[in-house]
Amino acid sequence: xxxxxxxxxxxxxxxxxxxxxxxxxxxxxxxxxxxxxxxxxxxxxxxxxxxxxxxxxxxxxxxxxxxxxxxxxxxxxxxxxxxxxxxxxxxxxxxxxxxxxxxxxxxxxxxxxxxxxxxxxxxxxxxxxxxxxxxxxxxxxxxxxxxxxxxxxxxxxxxxxxxxxxxxxxxxxxxxxxxxxxxxxxxxxxxxxxxxxxxxxxxxxxxxxxxxxxxxxxxxxxxxxxxxxxxxxxxxxxxxxxxxxxxxxxxxxxxxxxxxxxxxxxxxxxxxxxxxxxxxxxxxxxxxxxxxxxxxxxxxxxxxxx
Amino acid sequence: xxxxxxxxxxxxxxxxxxxxxxxxxxxxxxxxxxxxxxxxxxxxxxxxxxxxxxxxxxxxxxxxxxxxxxxxxxxxxxxxxxxxxxxxxxxxxxxxxxxxxxxxxxxxxxxxxxxxxxxxxxxxxxxxxxxxxxxxxxxxxxxxxxxxxxxxxxxxxxxxxxxxxxxxxxxxxxxxxxxxxxxxxxxxxxxxxxxxxxxxxxxxxxxxxxxxxxxxxxxxxxxxxxxxxxxxxxxxxxxxxxxxxxxxxxxxxxxxxxxxxxxxxxxxxxxxxxxxxxxxxxxxxxxxxxxxxxxxxxxxxxxxxxxxxxxxxxxxxxxxxxxxxxxxxxxxxxxxxxxxxxxxxxxxxxxxxxxxxxxxxxxxxxxxxxxxxxxxxxxxxxxxxxxxxx
Numbered sequence: 001x002x003x004x005x006x007x008x009x010x011x012x013x014x015x016x017x018x019x020x021x022x023x024x025x026x027x028x029x030x031x032x033x034x035x036x037x038x039x040x041x042x043x044x045x046x047x048x049x050x051x052x053x054x055x056x057x058x059x060x061x062x063x064x065x066x067x068x069x070x071x072x073x074x075x076x077x078x079x080x081x082x083x084x085x086x087x088x089x090x091x092x093x094x095x096x097x098x099x100x101x102x103x104x105x106x107x108x109x110x111x112x113x114x115x116x117x118x119x120x121x122x123x124x125x126x127x128x129x130x131x132x133x134x135x136x137x138x139x140x141x142x143x144x145x146x147x148x149x150x151x152x153x154x155x156x157x158x159x160x161x162x163x164x165x166x167x168x169x170x171x172x173x174x175x176x177x178x179x180x181x182x183x184x185x186x187x188x189x190x191x192x193x194x195x196x197x198x199x200x201x202x203x204x205x206x207x208x209x210x211x212x213x214x215x216x217x218x219x220x221x222x223x224x225x226x227x228x229x230x231x232x233x234x235x236x237x238x239x240x241x242x243x244x245x246x247x248x249x250x251x252x253x254x255x256x257x258x259x260x261x262x263x264x265x266x267x268x269x270x271x272x273x274x275x276x277x278x279x280x281x282x283x284x285x286x287x288x289x290x291x292x293x294x295x296x297x298x299x300x301x302x303x304x305x306x
Numbered sequence: 307x308x309x310x311x312x313x314x315x316x317x318x319x320x321x322x323x324x325x326x327x328x329x330x331x332x333x334x335x336x337x338x339x340x341x342x343x344x345x346x347x348x349x350x351x352x353x354x355x356x357x358x359x360x361x362x363x364x365x366x367x368x369x370x371x372x373x374x375x376x377x378x379x380x381x382x383x384x385x386x387x388x389x390x391x392x393x394x395x396x397x398x399x400x401x402x403x404x405x406x407x408x409x410x411x412x413x414x415x416x417x418x419x420x421x422x423x424x425x426x427x428x429x430x431x432x433x434x435x436x437x438x439x440x441x442x443x444x445x446x447x448x449x450x451x452x453x454x455x456x457x458x459x460x461x462x463x464x465x466x467x468x469x470x471x472x473x474x475x476x477x478x479x480x481x482x483x484x485x486x487x488x489x490x491x492x493x494x495x496x497x498x499x500x501x502x503x504x505x506x507x508x509x510x511x512x513x514x515x516x517x518x519x520x521x522x523x524x525x526x527x528x529x530x531x532x533x534x535x536x537x538x539x540x541x542x543x544x545x546x547x548x549x550x551x552x553x554x555x556x557x558x559x560x561x562x563x564x565x566x567x568x569x570x571x572x573x574x575x576x577x578x579x580x581x582x583x584x585x586x587x588x589x590x591x592x593x594x595x596x597x598x599x600x601x602x603x604x605x606x607x608x609x610x611x612x613x614x615x616x617x618x619x620x621x622x623x624x625x626x627x628x629x630x631x632x633x634x635x636x637x638x639x640x641x642x643x644x645x646x647x648x649x650x651x652x653x654x655x656x657x658x659x660x661x662x663x664x665x666x667x668x669x670x671x672x673x674x675x676x677x678x679x680x681x682x683x684x685x686x687x688x689x690x691x692x693x694x695x696x
Contacts, residue, residue, distance in 0.1 A: 043474055043572075047491050047495055113341060143353065143354055145655075179349075184342060259501050
């Protein structure tokens with residue numbers, strides 16, 4: 001087929017039908033594009049409608065939400081003030097910020113060290129230990145949830161906790177999340193790409209692993225560490241089931257558990273519930289819009305490497 | 307996965323000067339992995355063993371001693387029926403093995419293997435329902451019914467989600483203007499806290515006449531529905547059939563939750579498909595074009611095969627994800643759905659947190675783990691062999 005196209009004498013076909021054909025192709029191309037954009041637009045609208053509805057309902061009066069108006073007659077921003085005060089969101093916000101910061105710093109510490117060791121230090125059993133860690137990704141949370149609850153309640157003699165039960169404490173919520181195989185894997189992949197010549201040069205200068213990690217590897221790995229930071233922060237902010245189990249008081253209750261309890265109590269006050277939901281997702285939305293390029297590319301990377 | 311991913315992490319520095327240096331380097335390695343290892347052991351590995359231990363004990367808040375397999379028997383009922391049931395599924399796997407093993411039809415024994423395979427399928431298809439009925443009559447209805455509900459949830463979500471995501475990614479890949487903008491919008495539902503979006507969808511799928519879902523039905527000229535409050539099964543609702551139990555499909559309440567799940571995860575799948583499309587060598591398409599291959603042919607012979615590792619990854623991840631899904635079902639669960647949305651995860655949580663039966667909940671969790679491992683194994687056998695790795 002390719003041959004016939006090349007051999008075909010160009011001068012013989014008349015110009016006119018070809019022009020018509022070309023125009024026909026252009027029209028078809030345009031139509032095709034129109035359909036494609038139509039599909040994308042539909043997808044975009046479906047993605048956004050729930051958010052639009054939430055925003056609109058959060059500014060309505062209770063009566064307007066009951067009759068399901070599409071837009072509030074007068075936007076009532078005082079709903080936000082009322083939801084903020086009714087649900088003690090100020091406290092939940094602070095709690096969640098502290099919890100996320102604790103999990104983040106813990107996870108960065110453990111995963112940077114482990115990721116570096118798995119990528120760049122040879123020790124006996126490295127491959128085996130790493131495969132065992134990866135295999136824990138197959139285990140789903142329901143199996144580990146009940147024993148972990150007992151560990152945190154200090155009821156497993158095998159793992160004694162310093163200072164008794166950790167229920168309703170910051171360490172009870174955060175310590176189990178301070179190591180993540182996923183973060184280790186991601187950082188290891190990145191650290192492994194750093195050229196070995198740098199390590200050789202550093203060794204000639206007499207520096208060991210500690211110095212090399214801090215002075216060379218970390219500055220070179222800013223994008224990877226940034227990606228992990230965003231992942232971990234969003235994960236910690238959205239965490240629900242574990243804090244629901246280990247917090248019975250308000251002292252360390254994080255935002256998502258607070259929102260759920262608020263919805264249980266104020267379930268019929270839909271305008272306040274929507275305002276409350278809006279409040280809890282604003283930090284995530286801001287973070288996402290600021291970092292969406294790195295974030296989506298990080299997600300894509302993990303998907304392809306997995 | 308491990309063997310492949312360990313490649314490229316070579317260590318030219320292994321030739322350490324003197325054994326002291328080498329020993330020091332080893333020690334540094336162990337020290338570096340120590341903090342992560344302790345945590346992963348305490349909260350990731352040890353609990354699996356402990357859950358196994360708990361599942362053999364009568365444990366309601368406090369440990370009341372060893373009871374052997376009593377908790378498991380309570381869940382699955384009659385062990386012989388359970389054996390038939392499990393045997394049926396192992397039989398299906400074996401039949402698939404027999405069917406694909408001979409390869410070419412010229413091989414000796416090809417026809418024998420095919421006939422044997424069909425026979426095994428027939429036997430398995432008899433074993434599974436027989437075992438199931440036996441289990442239901444003696445076992446825990448709540449746990450057993452949660453299994454088909456979980457399967458409906460998984461098989462209702464993943465194929466649809468993958469198909470939509472593939473279409474969107476394919477369109478976005480056609481040098482579309484505003485590609486990044488659309489990608490960002492599609493990704494938004496995935497990033498937003500699921501508790502908040504589940505509360506929104508609880509309103510959208512509310513049974514009220516004027517809820518957004520019912521307005522949509524109205525616009526299509528269809529009658530208003532009860533959505534999350536509807537325990538009636540889909541087939542009965544659509545065709546007025548009178549099937550009992552899970553034969554009539556998922557309840558409308560479960561379908562609503564599935565729709566919410568699809569809305570949440572399509573963007574994630576799209577982003578990964580898009581990255582997968584981007585990693586296909588463009589010269590392949592150029593070569594195909596010169597050879598006169600049509601768009602459909604290019605899709606069939608280049609895009610699909612080269613994208614298959616990504617599709618496989620997403621379906622495995624999606625499957626594990628739907629099996630452990632908890633948060634959004636927990637928030638959207640209504641009492642009037644009459645347990646038709648209670649997946650295995652939700653049932654384990656209820657047994658543990660509401661009924662305080664720690665030992666029994668652990669046994670259910672172990673059974674769920676076994677189901678997931680079996681399904682992942684089947685996926686990697688059946689789908690994994692069709693994956694084309696360049």
